[in-house]
Amino acid sequence: MAPRTPICERLGIRHPIFGFSHSVDVAVAIAEAGGFPVLGLARELPHEIPHILDEVQRRMGDMPYGIDLMLPSRVPQAASIDELRGSLPGGHVDFVQGLRERFGVQAPTKPSFFTTQVRSEALFNEQIEAVLSSNCRGVATAIGLRADLIERAKARGKVTFSLVGSVRHARKAMDMGVEVLVAQGYDAGGHTGPVGTLSLLPQIIDVAEGRPVLAAGGIGTGEQVLGTIAMGAQGAWLGTLWMAARENHTPSALLRRLVDSASEDTLITRAHSGKPCRVVRSEWIDAWQQDDAPTPLDMPLQQVLTGDVFASMHEHDDPRLIYEAAGQSVFAIRGETTVAEQMAGLVSGMERAWSRLERLMA
Numbered sequence: 001m002a003p004r005t006p007i008c009e010r011l012g013i014r015h016p017i018f019g020f021s022h023s024v025d026v027a028v029a030i031a032e033a034g035g036f037p038v039l040g041l042a043r044e045l046p047h048e049i050p051h052i053l054d055e056v057q058r059r060m061g062d063m064p065y066g067i068d069l070m071l072p073s074r075v076p077q078a079a080s081i082d083e084l085r086g087s088l089p090g091g092h093v094d095f096v097q098g099l100r101e102r103f104g105v106q107a108p109t110k111p112s113f114f115t116t117q118v119r120s121e122a123l124f125n126e127q128i129e130a131v132l133s134s135n136c137r138g139v140a141t142a143i144g145l146r147a148d149l150i151e152r153a154k155a156r157g158k159v160t161f162s163l164v165g166s167v168r169h170a171r172k173a174m175d176m177g178v179e180v181l182v183a184q185g186y187d188a189g190g191h192t193g194p195v196g197t198l199s200l201l202p203q204i205i206d207v208a209e210g211r212p213v214l215a216a217g218g219i220g221t222g223e224q225v226l227g228t229i230a231m232g233a234q235g236a237w238l239g240t241l242w243m244a245a246r247e248n249h250t251p252s253a254l255l256r257r258l259v260d261s262a263s264e265d266t267l268i269t270r271a272h273s274g275k276p277c278r279v280v281r282s283e284w285i286d287a288w289q290q291d292d293a294p295t296p297l298d299m300p301l302q303q304v305l306t307g308d309v310f311a312s313m314h315e316h317d318d319p320r321l322i323y324e325a326a327g328q329s330v331f332a333i334r335g336e337t338t339v340a341e342q343m344a345g346l347v348s349g350m351e352r353a354w355s356r357l358e359r360l361m362a
């Protein structure tokens, strides 16, 4: 028997499993398998977002789902990538050009977020309007918060989630009226703070004043999901695991890297976005750890500097350079699978952990 928590009732889902993904196919499969999918839009081209939201709405039907935006503060009001390219420090430009030559990086041929966009207030406002006009059940935000978004989302009956990495973040989110706190620990793939999930979760539950808290970061098994529920979480929020699902269309060299990587093959670096972000190591990431590497630029400039290389390694599936945000949970990726198989594995892991406890109690 696997547990259902009050948030499962509130959202109308079968399992206390929340799946973050940038893939519509993964999100639909998570919903079909009884979890709550949260589709990330932070990497989409602005003109494509309305089409993506239309597609999601059509394919989800009545199934509940959430949308996630990354809204860091201290970004320009509006910016053009070409103008910002012209303002990059010469030493950084030369270092990256040296790496392009050393690795024979081919130019990307397809337009992408990373080669054409800059994170700015103007971009965020466009994303916010699109999300608010969609029929998503939940709105999640990471890295930053916007009080007006939370207020307007709640006024439209949407459930608001915020990823928090510290008690200070949690208090700020609660002051703005956020309803569900996602305690995202250091172990997580993506942008993360310095406290591990196991230490962070009880602290966030302690200050949450009864709000639902979800656990995120380093979770890849059902036993871990049940463990966080035993600690008081209402569910677990997973990101890395879904990259092993066929529905994610993960480039084959990246999938190989994820399968071959252990937790210690992930590290936190500012080389991806300018903010601390846990990624799986590759020769590109290693090059930024060397003594001759410059200190990464702040967000959004680091992505202006390196975005074409990130786009290229994904487009050309470069086995030496390709990397992605990935958590210590990468240990749970053992080969290509499907979302349905992953969900079944998570549920049976919860059941195994429950039976083990029953035997111990007997």
Ligand SMILES: Cc1cc2nc3c(=O)[nH]c(=O)nc-3n(C[C@H](O)[C@H](O)[C@H](O)COP(=O)(O)O)c2cc1C
Pocket (backbone or CB within 6 Å): 020, 040, 041, 042, 043, 068, 069, 070, 141, 142, 163, 184, 187, 188, 189, 190, 191, 216, 217, 218, 219, 237, 238, 239, 240, 241, 324, 325, 326, 327, 328, 329, 330
């Ligand atoms: C490839 C990837 C991209 C991510 N992008 C975002 C994002 O855009 N917004 C966000 O809120 N979280 C993002 N995250 C973090 C997830 O929401 C989640 O907190 C994290 O994956 C949990 O840890 P885990 O990776 O160990 O499961 C990303 C994670 C991964 C692996």
